[in-house]
Amino acid sequence: MTGPHPAVAALRSAVAAGCDDLPGGALVLVACSGGPDSLALAAAAGWLAGASRPPGRRARWRAGAVVVDHGLQAGSAEVARRAAACCRELGLDPVEVVTAGPAALAAPGGPGPEAAARDARYAALGGTAQRLGAAAVLLGHTLDDQAEQVLLGLARGSGARSLAGMPARRGPWRRPLLGTGRDVVREACAALGLTPWEDPTNADPSFTRSRVRTRLLPALEAELGPGVAGALARTADQLREDADALEALAAELLAAARLPGGAPGEDDDGGGDGVVVLDAVRLQAAPAAVRRRALRAAALAAGCPAGDLARSHVLAVDALLTAWRGQGPLHLPGRVEASRSVDGGCGRLSVVFNRVTRERATPGGR
Incomplete structure (x- = not known):
């Protein structure tokens, strides 16, 4: 047979x-x-x-x-x-x-x-x-x-x-x-x-x-x-x-670098989590491939649409860490802004992803 x-x-x-x-x-x-x-x-x-x-x-x-x-x-x-x-x-x-x-x-x-x-x-x-x-x-x-x-x-x-x-x-x-x-x-x-x-x-x-x-x-x-x-x-x-391994490391970095100042659900009008605050010093110490993946994930968590968030956006945010020259807030897709700020209490640098709503024109309501 x-x-x-x-x-x-x-x-x-x-x-x-x-x-x-x-x-x-x-x-x-x-x-x-x-x-x-x-x-x-x-x-x-x-x-x-x-x-x-x-x-x-x-x-x-x-x-x-x-x-x-x-x-x-x-x-x-x-x-x-x-x-x-x-x-x-x-x-x-x-x-x-x-x-x-x-x-x-x-x-x-x-x-x-x-x-x-x-x-x-x-x-x-x-x-x-x-x-x-x-x-x-x-x-x-x-x-x-x-x-x-x-x-x-x-x-x-x-x-x-x-x-x-x-x-x-x-x-x-x-x-x-x-x-x-x-x-x-x-x-x-x-x-x-x-x-x-x-x-x-x-x-x-x-x-x-x-x-x-x-x-x-x-x-x-x-x-x-x-x-x-x-x-x-x-x-x-x-x-x-390789991508699975790098994204797992980026997720660990993002969790370790996240600071108080924003939580899932805050300031959310239905398209994202609102505010994400990250420890810039901890991010700077990470390899670029891992750091940039973490920054992309943070932008998505703040409300950036995945299909609109390009590598050029991520590199611009990364420059807030690696090429800081006092540049102002970055405007990202989905009405999200990314900015670098100094915590006066402890002197730590942070990168803030802030989803701008109709009632709040700038990060933090300023």
Whole structure:
């Protein structure tokens, strides 16, 4: 008796490892678009959950699926219907189609269409998972997607956290195929007789990620040799370890440097914690990589929106410690000000993050 095709076996092993901690009877939802990655993921999850297993073999968890229809392409409802039908044929249950249409993506001044669609998709998936009581949501991102993420981060001049790419697990989200190449996924679909939907936007050069996928990565492979995608994914894994360690040290530094003068909930009008006061002397003694992460965390705690807080803002705050020339308060995103002050009682320097409200135009109400 022959076993499954090697690509099919590889996918099943990857999904089994990605869900190895889930209790028996737990519901796992596959985010399925009908494309090759998510369809192959659904097939592996359905088999592991017992839909195609020989009798007498007990499944550890149940598998369902969620198909999100953005309604942004002609015929998207039919694509979603077919994806849902395929998931049911693969034995997944429950299977739901959720609409996150154009109205949810049309916020004026908001992110671009790709980011808006992603945010709407995650919101729809998360809401469905919560409603159904799912223990995890499986996403079909592959090793190639991880490589593309790293290249996009490099092009933006991002730091280690962004270059670390997508984590295999974070909260309910799981990406069991991050170590599996897109070619293996397509082989598995062919071996299983699955006909995936090909998203036309994946080849649309107007989208940056599409150009990275269809032009940049193939060019790198052609010029540098095969294995570029795998090397970029390994780089992401190493940087994630470094970023985790540095952020843990930054959290310890922030806790040790925090002084009385502000507490969570004070002067908060709904967008942050209000006032954060830090011991500048303690901060100055820390390595720059740790200190700047602590300063960023302090700014976020005071109410700065994470998406608007740039490295240039953090470096300007850091200059209050390392290049003090009497400069005045810094205006940060989210109506937050950062300033350097002297405590007359003990003579200690401090950096104050103060969220400015309508009633208080300057830090401390002065």
